[in-house]
Amino acid sequence: MSSRLPVFPWDRLEPYKATAAAHPDGIVDLSVGTPVDPVPGLIREALVAAADSPGYPTVWGTPALRDALVDWVGRRLGATGAGHRNVLPVVGSKELVAWLPTQLGLGPGDRVAYPRLAYPTYEVGARLCGATPEVYDDPTELDPAGLKLLWLNSPSNPTGRVLAKDELIRIVAWARRHGVLIFSDECYLELGWEAEPVSVLHPEVCGGTYEGLVAVHSLSKRSNLAGYRAAFIAGDEAVLGELLAIRKHGGMMVPSPVQAATVAALGDDVHVAEQRARYAARRAALRTALEGHGFRIEHSEASLYLWATRDESCWETVARLAGLGILVAPGDFYGEAGERFVRVAFTATDERVDAAVKRLADAG
Numbered sequence: 001m002s003s004r005l006p007v008f009p010w011d012r013l014e015p016y017k018a019t020a021a022a023h024p025d026g027i028v029d030l031s032v033g034t035p036v037d038p039v040p041g042l043i044r045e046a047l048v049a050a051a052d053s054p055g056y057p058t059v060w061g062t063p064a065l066r067d068a069l070v071d072w073v074g075r076r077l078g079a080t081g082a083g084h085r086n087v088l089p090v091v092g093s094k095e096l097v098a099w100l101p102t103q104l105g106l107g108p109g110d111r112v113a114y115p116r117l118a119y120p121t122y123e124v125g126a127r128l129c130g131a132t133p134e135v136y137d138d139p140t141e142l143d144p145a146g147l148k149l150l151w152l153n154s155p156s157n158p159t160g161r162v163l164a165k166d167e168l169i170r171i172v173a174w175a176r177r178h179g180v181l182i183f184s185d186e187c188y189l190e191l192g193w194e195a196e197p198v199s200v201l202h203p204e205v206c207g208g209t210y211e212g213l214v215a216v217h218s219l220s221k222r223s224n225l226a227g228y229r230a231a232f233i234a235g236d237e238a239v240l241g242e243l244l245a246i247r248k249h250g251g252m253m254v255p256s257p258v259q260a261a262t263v264a265a266l267g268d269d270v271h272v273a274e275q276r277a278r279y280a281a282r283r284a285a286l287r288t289a290l291e292g293h294g295f296r297i298e299h300s301e302a303s304l305y306l307w308a309t310r311d312e313s314c315w316e317t318v319a320r321l322a323g324l325g326i327l328v329a330p331g332d333f334y335g336e337a338g339e340r341f342v343r344v345a346f347t348a349t350d351e352r353v354d355a356a357v358k359r360l361a362d363a364g
């Protein structure tokens with residue numbers, strides 16, 4: 001089975017990680033993009049208060065969790081008319097992305113499409129069930145025959161690009177005309193910097209009905225909860241009902257303490273604003289330092305990454321930065337079209353970001 005899958009890309013970065021780690025002042029790891037700031041106190045308290053959870057949780061989640069999900073999609077995405085049947089918790093969004101095509105019953109002969117530059121797990125999900133993965137520049141140029149699942153990702157990993165409301169409206173209309181199911185991965189929606197990301201569930205995009213549309217959301221980045229595995233999907237109740245039935249058989253339950261923590265996290269906007277402010281400062285500092293070091297930044301109007309190029313092979317850039325003790329992700333991890341870019345995450349502590357900025361400045 002694993003032979004169906006590409007080489008695990010991060011293994012290829014190991015030699016550069018060793019080089020960066022040998023820097024006398026230590027590595028600045030801007031590669032994976034894993035949160036480093038503390039889990040907010042109110043979320044930890046909710047987790048601890050639910051620590052005595054001897055019974056099995058349910059796949060659909062507690063009514064309190066479903067209420068919190070419904071409230072949040074209404075408040076934050078502007079979604080109207082959502083109820084419990086329009087939400088479903090998942091065990092972090094990566095497992096959903098990887099296993100969705102299988103759980104939708106897709107297989108050989110079916111096509112799954114995703115952006116030309118994308119989070120690698122969309123392709124993995126297609127390959128796991130034997131479907132054909134396909135990349136697009138504009139999804140409305142795809143042949144709809146046999147196209148069973150269309151992934152959108154705005155804000156994008158790795159480029160930080162945001163799809164404008166008009167583009168979403170056009171894509172949703174096309175997909176509905178051709179009966180193509182859209183899953184919209186919106187896990188960076190709360191991290192817009194020079195753009196205001198819009199959900200496919202926004203009434204102006206979906207027209208007030210969720211038919212054929214599902215949005216994917218994660219608390220990993222907005223609430224520093226990558227270690228908790230807290231995410232959910234929202235949208236078309238027929239699709240969610242089918243997934244719920246399958247996931248119940250598969251035992252894909254979010255642990256009860258994490259469900260309680262998610263309720264607390266979604267009910268609070270203060271920690272999200274605080275975390276955004278941390279990232280905004282790191283982003284500004286890194287952006288200036290990279291530009292001073294001869295980089296050009298493209299897109300990057302949202303998300304946790306700067307999509308940067310020195311107009312050379314990404315591996316040359318990775319090697320150059322590793323020599324300064326800075327580790328970044330080569331753009332070709334996200335598709336061949338990224339071969340002259342690197343993805344620079346701003347998920348490092350202020351102290352480590354300052355170190356990177358100083359090293360870039362000193363190297364001129």
Ligand SMILES: Cc1ncc(COP(=O)(O)O)c(C=O)c1O
Nearest residue numbers: 092093094119157187218220231
């Ligand atoms: C676009 C995208 N989708 C999904 C995920 C998975 O996030 P998680 O499994 O932590 O919810 C990531 C993680 O980096 C991502 O970049």
